[in-house]
Amino acid sequence: MGDIVSFQGEFSEDFMGNPSSPWSWRCEAAHAGGALADLGSHLLAMARHLLGDVEAVCADSSTVHRQRPASNGSQEMRSIAVDDQTHALLRFANGARGTFSSSWLKHGYKNHLSFEISGTKGTLAFDQERLNELRIYRTGAVGRDGFQRLLAGPAQPGYAAFCPAPGHQLGYNELKALEVQALILAVCGKGSRGPDFEEAWQIERLATAIRLAAAEQRWVALSDI
Numbered sequence: 001m002g003d004i005v006s007f008q009g010e011f012s013e014d015f016m017g018n019p020s021s022p023w024s025w026r027c028e029a030a031h032a033g034g035a036l037a038d039l040g041s042h043l044l045a046m047a048r049h050l051l052g053d054v055e056a057v058c059a060d061s062s063t064v065h066r067q068r069p070a071s072n073g074s075q076e077m078r079s080i081a082v083d084d085q086t087h088a089l090l091r092f093a094n095g096a097r098g099t100f101s102s103s104w105l106k107h108g109y110k111n112h113l114s115f116e117i118s119g120t121k122g123t124l125a126f127d128q129e130r131l132n133e134l135r136i137y138r139t140g141a142v143g144r145d146g147f148q149r150l151l152a153g154p155a156q157p158g159y160a161a162f163c164p165a166p167g168h169q170l171g172y173n174e175l176k177a178l179e180v181q182a183l184i185l186a187v188c189g190k191g192s193r194g195p196d197f198e199e200a201w202q203i204e205r206l207a208t209a210i211r212l213a214a215a216e217q218r219w220v221a222l223s224d225i
Contacts, residue, residue, distance in 0.1 A: 002121030007051050007090065007098035009115040011039040012106035016065075016084065023068040023078040034082030036061065036207055040102030042113060044203050045195065047100070050117060051092050054206055056221045059088035061214040064105060088210050100210075111172075123147075132169040 015021070016035075026032045048054070061083040070076040084105050090098035106112070113128040122138040125147070132152040141148075152159055153166025158178040162170055185191030205225050213220040 001117065001119035001124060004051060004094065004096050004117060004119045006096055006118045007047055007092070007115060008118075009043045009047055009098065010101040010112060011043040011114070012101070012103045012109040012112040013039060014107045014109055015104060017105035017107050019065040020069060022071050022074070023080070027068065027078070027080050027082055029081050032082060033207070034061075034063075034084065034086070035102045035104040036083055036086040036210060038102075039104060039113075040086060040100070040210075041203055041207060043100060043102060043115075044206050045199070046113070046115060047090065047098060048199070048202065048206070049195075050115070051094060051096055051098070053093040053202075054090050054098075054209075054222060055093050056091040056219050057088050057206070057209050057213050058219045059086060059100075059210045059213040060217070061086040061211070083214075086210065086214065088213065131172070131175070132167075 016026075026034075026038055032038060062085055063080055063082065064084040066080050067077040068080055070078050085103035086101070088100040090100055092098060109129070111128050114126060116123060116125045121140075122136065125135040126133075134150040135147040136150060137147045151167050152170065154160035154164055155166075158174075158181075159170060161178075162174050182191055186193045206222065209220045209222055209225045212225070
């Protein structure tokens with residue numbers, strides 16, 4: 001990939017796209033935090049895992065549906081005080097630049113946690129709706145002017161525990177089982193202990209900076225949070 005120069009990340013779903021979808025705990029700022037907290041936190045974790053610390057952010061948020069029914073079929077309406085969508089620019093400590101987008105009302109998307117990482121020698125792309133695939137492009141590849149599709153297989157950690165053959169694909173629940181295994185191994189001192197509470201705090205700190213940047217319409221340095 002060479003030197004990493006950019007990150008483009010998006011986590012979009014459409015479960016709140018219908019304005020008739022009722023109010024829930026996700027719509028209360030004190031207990032949730034909108035699309036940024038619900039979906040964006042996962043994307044921020046991915047960005048930090050892949051590129052490291054973020055130094056500064058600039059952001060914009062909006063609430064598209066400002067009222068929702070109090071419950072299914074209810075005529076009572078409740079006000080919404082959290083974001084439906086948030087977009088941000090990121091400056092990473094390693095010099096890379098990034099874009100961030102989280103939305104829970106982008107129609108057609110069910111689990112669109114995706115990213116593209118571009119370097120001086122290639123680009124890597126992933127979409128969790130096709131979670132067994134990576135797309136990669138390397139400069140200088142003879143006779144190849146586009147992306148190559150890589151399929152997950154038993155060479156990847158954990159895959160062979162469920163299937164010995166490549167291309168048969170793991171599902172979301174298999175990934176949850178692998179997460180539980182990793183947690184148990186970490187508790188027993190036999191595996192990596194990250195991501196941990198420190199990392200969770202760093203992600204919340206980054207989300208706080210994005211909220212502040214959106215509210216005040218300016219760049220916010222993480223050192224000020």
